[in-house]
Amino acid sequence: MGTTNPEFLKGTLDMLILRTLSRGPNHGYGIALHIRRLSQEAFKVGEGSLYPALQRLLVNGWVKAEWGVTDTNRKARVYQITAAGRKQLDAEVRDFDMVLAAIARVMEGA
Amino acid sequence: MKFWNRFRLRSRGNRLEGDLTDEIRLHRELLREEFERDGMPAVEAARAAARQFGNAGAAADLSRDEWAFPRFDAIAKDVRFALRLMLRHPLLTGAAVLTVAFGVGANTAILSILETVLLNPLGMRHTERIMAARVHVDRLHMKNAPNSATDFRDVQTMTDVFSLVSAAEGRVWTYDNGGEAVRMLGRAVTPEFFAVFDAAPAAGHFFSASDTNAVVLSYSMWQSQFGGDPNIAGRSVNFDGKPYRITGVAPRNFRYPADVSAYSLLTVTPARIAQGRGNNMNMTVLARLRAGVTPQQAIERVRRFSQAQQAADTDEGRDLAKSGYGLDLTPFADFVAGDLRSPLWLLWAAALVVLVTGCANVAGLLLTRSSGRRKEIAIRLSLGATRWQIVRQLLLESLLMGAAGGVAGLAMAKLGVSLVTRASVPGKQLLELVVLDNRMLLYGLGLAMASSLLFGLVPAIQLLRDSQAAVMVRSRRRWFQDAFVVAEVGGAFVLLVMTGLLLRSLWTVQQIQPGFDARNVTTAYYTKPANDPGFERRLKTSLQSAPGVESAALVYPVPFTQGGLTSSFRIRNRERTPGEPEWHGEAYFVTPEYFGTLRIPILAGRNFAETDDEKAPTACIIDCKMADRFFPHQDPLGQEIGMYKGWARIVGVAATVRADGLEEETRPVVYYPLPQIPFFKTAAALVRSPGPAGNLIRETVRRTNPSVPVYDVLSMEERIAEKLGIRRVLAGLLAIFGGISLLLATIGIYGVIAQVVAERTQEIGVRIALGARPGQILGQFLGHGLRSAGLGIALGGVATFAIQKWISGLLYQVKAFDWLTIAAALAAILIVLLVAVWWPARRASRIDPQIALRYE
Numbered sequence: 024m025g026t027t028n029p030e031f032l033k034g035t036l037d038m039l040i041l042r043t044l045s046r047g048p049n050h051g052y053g054i055a056l057h058i059r060r061l062s063q064e065a066f067k068v069g070e071g072s073l074y075p076a077l078q079r080l081l082v083n084g085w086v087k088a089e090w091g092v093t094d095t096n097r098k099a100r101v102y103q104i105t106a107a108g109r110k111q112l113d114a115e116v117r118d119f120d121m122v123l124a125a126i127a128r129v130m131e132g133a
Numbered sequence: 134m135k136f137w138n139r140f141r142l143r144s145r146g147n148r149l150e151g152d153l154t155d156e157i158r159l160h161r162e163l164l165r166e167e168f169e170r171d172g173m174p175a176v177e178a179a180r181a182a183a184r185q186f187g188n189a190g191a192a193a194d195l196s197r198d199e200w201a202f203p204r205f206d207a208i209a210k211d212v213r214f215a216l217r218l219m220l221r222h223p224l225l226t227g228a229a230v231l232t233v234a235f236g237v238g239a240n241t242a243i244l245s246i247l248e249t250v251l252l253n254p255l256g257m258r259h260t261e262r263i264m265a266a267r268v269h270v271d272r273l274h275m276k277n278a279p280n281s282a283t284d285f286r287d288v289q290t291m292t293d294v295f296s297l298v299s300a301a302e303g304r305v306w307t308y309d310n311g312g313e314a315v316r317m318l319g320r321a322v323t324p325e326f327f328a329v330f331d332a333a334p335a336a337g338h339f340f341s342a343s344d345t346n347a348v349v350l351s352y353s354m355w356q357s358q359f360g361g362d363p364n365i366a367g368r369s370v371n372f373d374g375k376p377y378r379i380t381g382v383a384p385r386n387f388r389y390p391a392d393v394s395a396y397s398l399l400t401v402t403p404a405r406i407a408q409g410r411g412n413n414m415n416m417t418v419l420a421r422l423r424a425g426v427t428p429q430q431a432i433e434r435v436r437r438f439s440q441a442q443q444a445a446d447t448d449e450g451r452d453l454a455k456s457g458y459g460l461d462l463t464p465f466a467d468f469v470a471g472d473l474r475s476p477l478w479l480l481w482a483a484a485l486v487v488l489v490t491g492c493a494n495v496a497g498l499l500l501t502r503s504s505g506r507r508k509e510i511a512i513r514l515s516l517g518a519t520r521w522q523i524v525r526q527l528l529l530e531s532l533l534m535g536a537a538g539g540v541a542g543l544a545m546a547k548l549g550v551s552l553v554t555r556a557s558v559p560g561k562q563l564l565e566l567v568v569l570d571n572r573m574l575l576y577g578l579g580l581a582m583a584s585s586l587l588f589g590l591v592p593a594i595q596l597l598r599d600s601q602a603a604v605m606v607r608s609r610r611r612w613f614q615d616a617f618v619v620a621e622v623g624g625a626f627v628l629l630v631m632t633g634l635l636l637r638s639l640w641t642v643q644q645i646q647p648g649f650d651a652r653n654v655t656t657a658y659y660t661k662p663a664n665d666p667g668f669e670r671r672l673k674t675s676l677q678s679a680p681g682v683e684s685a686a687l688v689y690p691v692p693f694t695q696g697g698l699t700s701s702f703r704i705r706n707r708e709r710t711p712g713e714p715e716w717h718g719e720a721y722f723v724t725p726e727y728f729g730t731l732r733i734p735i736l737a738g739r740n741f742a743e744t745d746d747e748k749a750p751t752a753c754i755i756d757c758k759m760a761d762r763f764f765p766h767q768d769p770l771g772q773e774i775g776m777y778k779g780w781a782r783i784v785g786v787a788a789t790v791r792a793d794g795l796e797e798e799t800r801p802v803v804y805y806p807l808p809q810i811p812f813f814k815t816a817a818a819l820v821r822s823p824g825p826a827g828n829l830i831r832e833t834v835r836r837t838n839p840s841v842p843v844y845d846v847l848s849m850e851e852r853i854a855e856k857l858g859i860r861r862v863l864a865g866l867l868a869i870f871g872g873i874s875l876l877l878a879t880i881g882i883y884g885v886i887a888q889v890v891a892e893r894t895q896e897i898g899v900r901i902a903l904g905a906r907p908g909q910i911l912g913q914f915l916g917h918g919l920r921s922a923g924l925g926i927a928l929g930g931v932a933t934f935a936i937q938k939w940i941s942g943l944l945y946q947v948k949a950f951d952w953l954t955i956a957a958a959l960a961a962i963l964i965v966l967l968v969a970v971w972w973p974a975r976r977a978s979r980i981d982p983q984i985a986l987r988y989e
Contacts, residue, residue: 052163069187075195
C-alpha cells in the first residue's frame, strides 16, 4: 500500500475508473494498467483496491460487467460504463474542476 | 436503485464470490507475466506481482462489503445471537414465552368476545346511533321489560330526538324443510326497522307499509334455502303453511336478532295502541337518534317524558305513578349484550392484570439473568460496541420472545374462542357469532410486541447503567424488582378476592333448592299443530306408555326457561285497598301429571284431573306463596281468581318452587289446566325417565303428528345449569387467572430474594463469621420479601375497594367488600409467598462462612 490517504482516493479512484472506461470497455488489469501509465506511477496504491471500487460502481449502476475474452485470448471480466455512469463522471469532473480552480485561485492569491 | 442493484447482485449467489476470485487471480497472473516480460525470474516476478496488487484478501473483503446490506446483516447476526442465547436458557425462555402466550391469548380471546357482543354488536356497523326503549315497573321489580304498542306510539312522538322509530316482535314459524317440520324464529318488524339500522338489502328491496304478507329473508336463510338466488324478489316462501312474498334479503352483516331467519311486516293497529301501557308487552322499540342529538340527551328526554306522564293529573297518570311505570332508553350495544356486559369487562380487566403481572415477572427474570451478563456487556462496550448496539441486542431478545409468545398466544386465543362459542350460558346465541378476525390477530400481536418491549426495556436500561457505574446502582435494580413484585402481588390479590367473591356467590346459589326434583327429567318444546285438536292428549298418552318413562306431563312454559307468564289478576268479591298496587302473579299451564313428575307436593285440596278439560269450569291451583299472601287467614280453596279466561276456582294449593332461577324469589304462582287455556302456540313435554329421553320425545312427537317441530331439548338440570352458566364460567375463568397471577407473584418474589441472597453471600458469610445468629439472617430476608408483599397487598386492597361497584352486580348475597373472602385471600397469598421467601432466606441463614468468603 502506498502512502496516499485512502479516503481521498476512494472518490478519486471511482472517477479515474469511470474516465478510463469512458474510452471503451476494459477488464480490471487493463484499467489498472491505464491508470498506472497515465498517472506516471504517481498513485502508489495496491491494484487490489481497484476491486472494491469496481463493486461500488456496479452497485451504483454506473458500470456493468460481462465475462469476455482478452486480446491474448484469456477469459476476463470486462467492465463497461453505463449512461448513468457517464452522467456521474460528468458531475465528478465538474466538481473536480471547480475544486481545482478554487485551489488554484487561493494558491495564486497567496 | 442501489438497494435493488445490491439485491440483484446478491441473488446471483455464489457466482459473485467466484467472479471476484477469478478476476483477482487473472489480474495477478497478468501482472506476473508483465514482470516476466521485463525479464524477472519467475519467483521474483510472483513476489513483485503480489506487492503491486496489495492485500488480495482485504480487497475481496472490501468488495464483499460493497454488496452487503450492512444494517440488515448486522440485525441477522443479532437475531442469530439472540436465538442462541434463548436456546441456552430454555427454562427462562419457556417461562417468558408461556407468560406472554397466556396473557396475549386470554386478552385476545376476551376482546374478540367483547367486540362481537359489546363494541360492535353482532358485527353490525354504526349502531352507536341506535337506542332501545325498555320498560320498568318499580312496584313489580321489573326492569328491561319489552314494550307495549302504546310505548311505541309514545317514542314515535319524540321526533325532536329520534329521526326514525321502529317496533319489532318475535314470531315462531313452522317451516317445511324438505319434509321435516322445522321451527323457525322470525321477527315481525315495522317498515322503518331496516332504515333504523341504515341497512341496504343484499338483494331485492325491503318492504313498505303496503306490502302485506311480505317477508325479507335473512342472509343465511337466503343462502341455505335459496342458494343465494339474485332474483329472489317475488318468489314465495311458506311459513306455517301460509305463503309469504319475498321482497328482498337483509345484508350479510345484519344479524339482529342473532337467530332470526326472516322478517315479516308488523302493522301496529290503532286498536292495539289503545290497549294501553303495560298490556301485551311483546315489542322491542328501536329508534335512531336525530343528527346532532347525543345518546345522553335522548336518555334525558325519555326520562322527562316518563316523569311528566306520571305527574299528569289524570287516572292514567296516577296509575302509572302508583306502579312506577316508565320508559328507559339504552344504547343498542348494551341492550344486545344484556347480562354478558359486566362479566365480559371484568374478565377483560382480569386478563389485563394477568398480562401486566406476567410482563413484570418476565422483566424480573430477565433482570436476574442480565446481572450475569454484566461482564459480557462490559467487554462488548470496551471492544467498541455502541450503546445502541447493546440495547438493540437486548431488545431483540425480548422481541423474539414476545413474537414467539404472541404466536403461541394467538393459537391459545383461537382455542379459547372456539371453547367460548360452545359455552352454555344465557346469551349463547351471541357468543356463537364470536370469531377471531384479522384485527384481533393484529391486536394480539401488537400486545405481545408491546409487552416484550416493556419487559425488555427495563433490563436493557438497567444493564447500560450498570455497566457504567458499578455497584452503586445495584440497589436501584433491586428497587425495580421490588416494584415488580409489589405489582404482581397486588394483581394476584385483587384476582383472588374476586374469585373468592364469585365462588362464594356460586356456592350460595347452588345451595338453594328449587323445591322440585330436577333429576332425570327431560324437557322439549313443540309447536302445537293447527288442525289437530286431539294432538296433546294423544302425545301425553303415548309418552306415558313409552318404555322407560316413569311419568310424563305437558307444560307451558317450562321452568328455568323464561319464567311464568306475568299477569295481573283479580279476586272475586275483593277490592284492592286504596293505594295498593295491582296484584300480579305468574301463570303456568300444566297437565295433572306435572306435579307428580316434578315431585311438587300438593299441600291442600286436589290435583287437576282429566275431567278439568275444555268443557269443565275453569279450575286453578295456587302456590303456597300466593295462599300466604292473599289468603292469610282464610281457606283459599273454593275462592275464585280472574287472570285468564274469566273466573277460575281454586281447587288446590301446591308447594312453592323456584321456577325462574335459583336466585330469584318467585312471584305468586297460579297453575291452570293446559287444556282449558288453549291460547298459546307452543308447549313442552316433560318426561321423567332413568336416562335421557330427548330422542324418545322427538320420535313420539313425530309419530303422533309429523308436521310438529320439536326444539329446545334439554334436561331440567341442564336448564338450571344454564341459568348458573355465567357464574360458573366467570368463577372458573377468574380462578384460572387468579391462580396464574399467584404463581407469577410467587416466582417473582422467590427470584428477587434468591438473587439478593446470591449477591450478598460474602457479606452474609462475614456476618455469620462475626457471630450473627441464623435467625437474624433469616428474619432479615423474610422481612425484605414480606415488605414488598405487604405493600402489594395494600395496593391490591385499595384496588379491590375501587372496583367493588363493578362486581357487586355479579354477586349473590355476598357483599363486594366481604371480610371473610378478603381474609381468606390474604391468608392464601401470605402462606404461598411465605413459602416462596422462606426457601432462599433459609439458605442465606445456613451459609457456611468458609465457603462464602471464597464465593465469587
